[in-house]
Amino acid sequence: MGHDWTTRGRRVTQAPDATRTPDADAVVTDRCWAADLRAAVFCSLALFALIMLVDFAAGSLSAVRAGLWAGLGALLYVILHPARVSAGPGWLAVRGPLRRRHVCVSLLTTVRVSETVAARVVLCDSLGNRVEFDPRVLAENPRLLHRLDAGARASRDAGLLRSGSVELSRLLARLDGREARAVFEASGLR
Numbered sequence: 001m002g003h004d005w006t007t008r009g010r011r012v013t014q015a016p017d018a019t020r021t022p023d024a025d026a027v028v029t030d031r032c033w034a035a036d037l038r039a040a041v042f043c044s045l046a047l048f049a050l051i052m053l054v055d056f057a058a059g060s061l062s063a064v065r066a067g068l069w070a071g072l073g074a075l076l077y078v079i080l081h082p083a084r085v086s087a088g089p090g091w092l093a094v095r096g097p098l099r100r101r102h103v104c105v106s107l108l109t110t111v112r113v114s115e116t117v118a119a120r121v122v123l124c125d126s127l128g129n130r131v132e133f134d135p136r137v138l139a140e141n142p143r144l145l146h147r148l149d150a151g152a153r154a155s156r157d158a159g160l161l162r163s164g165s166v167e168l169s170r171l172l173a174r175l176d177g178r179e180a181r182a183v184f185e186a187s188g189l190r
Helices: 033-058 063-080 136-140 142-157 165-187
Strands: 084-088 091-095 100-104 108-114 120-125 130-133
Touching (some): 084 142, 091 130, 091 142, 100 120, 100 130, 108 142, 108 165, 136 142, 136 165, 142 165
Antiparallel strands (some): 084 091, 091 100, 108 120, 120 130
């Protein structure tokens, strides 16, 4: 009823759009997140095991102290837990150990880049959402960098990006320069 026998059981796709890349709708995530998570787990477990070993060797290990050391190890894990940055068409999300935050990158109003000891990128959109993450994530993931750049350009063209456009341009230029140098060094063209 209404189906042609030639299309039954087959998936009919639409003709590809020439303006879109094949993975334009794909969600891009931080490639190094799993390794950072393993490092956080290892560090917290190593601290817990080391403290337990020292306390056991001193002969002062008790259930209360073991609970205290377990709490200390858990606190270290929460502190070291890496934020998982992901981006899709028009959005960028940061998931921490307790909650997930997202911004619409095509509606960015403010971009702040702090280059102190703990470097941070802070993005705010016109909907009142705010995310904060390490710029190293952008340096290690060019596809995330591209998603942020495309959204920021759309926001700038729409007149929404009021502050931080210059900072973001400097950050993007610096990160693109690092990528170019890495490609040249890998190919021996340095």
